[in-house]
Amino acid sequence: AQSVTQPDIHITVSEGASLELRCNYSYGATPYLFWYVQSPGQGLQLLLKYFSGDTLVQGIKGFEAEFKRSQSSFNLRKPSVHWSDAAEYFCAVGAQGQNFVFGPGTRLSVLP
Amino acid sequence: DAGVIQSPRHEVTEMGQEVTLRCKPISGHDYLFWYRQTMMRGLELLIYFNNNVPIDDSGMPEDRFSAKMPNASFSTLKIQPSEPRDSAVYFCASSLGVWTEAFFGQGTRLTVV
Numbered sequence: 001a002q003s004v005t006q007p008d009i010h011i012t013v014s015e016g017a018s019l020e021l022r023c024n025y026s027y028g029a030t031p032y033l034f035w036y037v038q039s040p041g042q043g044l045q046l047l048l049k050y051f052s053g054d055t056l057v058q059g060i061k062g063f064e065a066e067f068k069r070s071q072s073s074f075n076l077r078k079p080s081v082h083w084s085d086a087a088e089y090f091c092a093v094g095a096q097g098q099n100f101v102f103g104p105g106t107r108l109s110v111l112p
Numbered sequence: 113d114a115g116v117i118q119s120p121r122h123e124v125t126e127m128g129q130e131v132t133l134r135c136k137p138i139s140g141h142d143y144l145f146w147y148r149q150t151m152m153r154g155l156e157l158l159i160y161f162n163n164n165v166p167i168d169d170s171g172m173p174e175d176r177f178s179a180k181m182p183n184a185s186f187s188t189l190k191i192q193p194s195e196p197r198d199s200a201v202y203f204c205a206s207s208l209g210v211w212t213e214a215f216f217g218q219g220t221r222l223t224v225v
Binding site: 041051102 | 116154155156157203205210211213214216217218219
């Protein structure tokens, strides 16, 4: 069965530091990959998505993610974190003929 | 467009009562999704519609849950009778296509006591 894992439940970084959030998936088909962000009390907002082509994807708010098929990973990165980036981040995976699945989420805290 | 609108934002009800959650998708979006979010289970897809027709309801937990989409601008998720374990945040989302960006509402926080 398809699954999505985000190994880090909670990450704390200092403002200005770099960030990498991990996402691994297990899917039988070629996946469609997404990263969403959820601020407290809000719905989810799409940061970026990958369907095909260049495996390095640029998103909003300065985020990027890289698809590595050999590692079944789609890690999210940002070179310099801002205090407003504190939120919950969800990796999500889908494929033709298969249900769309969200990972458990990683909560990001940012120290001033 | 005002985005996906859900009502109410908060709902507190007693066990056994009927609960109806409402959603107005973004105009022109053909897909509508209902999700449930809990600490224990994370985000779960309950059901989704395409052009008002339910496509996949395999995520609906029990027969106590039902969803309808009578027209392109309105959907409901009903729980009857409600139970304390139904307490969660319920999100509605809409999109142009099944794999295009889904726009989420702000959610309805349901508490069943």
